[in-house]
Amino acid sequence: MPKRLLQGVVVSDKQDKTVxxxxxxxxxxxxxxxxxxxxxxxxxxxxxxAWKEGDTVWIEESRPLSKLKHWVVVQGEKRVEV
Incomplete structure (x- = not known):
């Protein structure tokens, strides 16, 4: 079964190695x-x-990494600051 890919916006990056x-x-x-x-x-x-609040990222389904983490950031693009 293929892994699901979703696109979204980072709303929090306060945790270590987690968005x-x-x-x-x-x-x-x-x-x-x-x-x-x-x-x-x-x-x-x-x-x-690498990713901060406001960045658009693609996440991919993965094995459970912790209690809440079942997704991994695959790629994305930084928010352009004006």
């Missing part, structure tokens, strides 16, 4: 027929503490 990523999904409500946005937070492993 919290918010993944947003959009779907049409079955009754109201209106587009609805829902988000979920995932704890992901960040070996080099």
């Amino acid at each position: 919290v990523v918010r993944v947003e999904r959009r779907f049409t409500h079955p009754l109201l027929k209106k587009t609805v946005r829902r988000s979920k937070k995932y704890h992901a492993h960040d070996e080099g503490n």
